[in-house]
Amino acid sequence: MAEKVVAALGLGSNMGDRKNQICMALDSLAMHPHISVSAVSALYETPPWGKADQPAFLNAAVLIETDLAPRTLLEAALGIERSLGRVRGELWGPRTIDLDILLYGAAEVDEPGLTIPHPRIHERAFVIRPLADILPGTEIAGQTVAAWLAVLDVSGIETAAAVGWYPVNHPD
Ligand code: X6L
């Protein structure tokens, strides 16, 4: 078994039953034989960024441990998106579920379709607000997540709910 890495994923949904889809994505991660879920942020209701004329999002972040390589973890994330009915249409358009790899240990990856740390992570309050729940002290682009949160505009972001999720240990 390869070494375990702590990774952080961002989740987002603005179509259909947003909370249910985020919970289903968390369940799918937890059920994966090579992924353990260690912590989940609160759920946040966030205004749409980038393309403003679409419904509000629910966003969350999750901390996992995995021995999957970054590319394999991406494939797992895309598979979970597909299983929850994500259809890729318009760029930055509405989606049932979005699962982004934000951090993969301290690794820097820059390959076609896979850039880690996720680019412009620290400019987006909808990413940093949930990430600050689970990794406040981790440095991104020279500042801690908590420090980025303090300088970002979080107006319009509301705590929607705690997920009430708890870790499930799968047999190794
Ligand atoms: C200028 C042009 C400034 C484009 C920003 C920002 C584009 C974010 C795309 C941008 C720009 C994105 C979510 C979202 C999206 C989400 C919320 C994206 C991709 N995903 N808004 N917008 N939550 N609240 O998960 O992140 S589309």
Ligand code: MG
């Ligand atoms: Mg995204």
Ligand code: MG
């Ligand atoms: Mg994505």
